[in-house]
Amino acid sequence: MRRDGRVGLFVIYVAALGAVLTPAHAGDDTAYAYTWPITAPKGAAAYLVELPEQAYAWALPDADLADVVVVDAKGREVAMGPYWPAPATTHPVTMDAALLPVPNGSDSAAGPSIRRSTNGDIVIEPGAAAATGSVHEWLFDARTPIAAERVEFPPTQRDVKLTVDIDASTNLQDWQPRIAGASIVTLGHGDGAVDARVVTLAGPAARYYRVRTGSDDAPWGDGARVTLSGGVVDAAARDEAKRAWTDVASTATTASGGGADYDYKLPAALPVSAVRVALGQGDSVARLSVTAITGPVSGDSLGTIVVTPGADNRPLGFNPARRDLIRLHSPTPLRSPPRLAVGWRPDRFVFLPEGEPPYRLQVGSAGGRRAAWPIDDAMAALRTRNGAAWRPEAASLGEGHELAGRKALVGATGIDWTRPLLWIVLLLGAALVAGMAATLLRKPPPTGEDPEDAR
Structure with a gap:
């Protein structure tokens, strides 16, 4: 091989070696x-x-x-x-909330349905069968997320001794325990009476609270109210990104369960935390279940929106997560797909x-x-x-x-072949250099040169 050819191949070998051994760093434009x-x-x-x-x-x-x-x-x-x-600053707050009884279900029929309206109110719909027996579960709505510190139950006209569990939620679906086995005792009247109706709580802020009892002695009837005390975040001091709204067009409509599924493919997997729905032309009322589709047969239920004529249809909020496909299900088919806007904070x-x-x-x-x-x-x-x-x-x-x-x-x-190809060039270059060295070692000294001098 001519000397200039060997030099060119050696240069290629050195360049390949440098490319392979030079690590990529996080800021590389090509990365x-x-x-x-x-x-x-x-x-x-x-x-x-x-x-x-x-x-x-x-x-x-x-x-x-x-x-x-x-x-x-x-x-x-x-x-x-x-x-x-x-952390945003908080200020103390005390407010009253209605105790909403949850009817008992039936072993042979679907139980009551609990959901949020578009403005966040608790909606309790009885099950298919008539409720029987005493109520053992109540809900109340704080209207805003409150880090509850105490709950005072309403006074009673008779002696009461019962144990309650209290849970909290931000969406009426996921519940976290706040206290278990708390005692409520009311005995006698006047001097010497026992009146222990306050339960101490702790935990992060939540809007919805659930009270459960293990006995039939709960004395709370229609109109009963609790007094909730705790801390609420000062809205003016919140340090958060402004919510952006993106309109999304319907990409597919499928008949489902006597109604219809309306799919909305988002332009990207956005950190969606709210949705807003308006009905198309010709439709005036609808109940829509909202689901974030996560796989071919899986999804996360986000809640229910009820759209009515002339109502202030507020957004449905939920915990933020990156979502790229939203499905609205209507139990009755609509004349046209609803209009959907997704709210997200960058x-x-x-x-x-x-x-x-x-x-x-x-x-x-x-x-x-x-x-x-x-x-x-x-x-x-x-x-x-x-x-x-x-x-x-x-x-x-x-x-x-x-x-x-x-x-x-x-x-x-796919597979990035850049590095494998560079390694191939590197190995071929190494073989070339080894061959060049072997050739030089085997080559006899030039004619007429003293062998001792050649050493």
């Missing part, structure tokens, strides 16, 4: 699908950025937003992470002013993952230094554009 320039005011200790709707179309759902990074002007990742606002990230501006937000990667920066500790230190009212400075995003596009997501849909 991410999409980017936005960040405009951040100078001099702030930290910056807050909200993910735009388009970012959710690129962020891989199984990455849990770990494929979201901020890089500086040289493409180096800066310290950043999810933004968790400081995820927020905070980053520190490291490196050289301008900064960029990069999203979507099969292999790139954000480093585990101790950003929560940094936020705690800044709040300690600057006071509880301190907030990171808001940064804005410019017009985005693709980086590697769908190629950055190749690990989720």
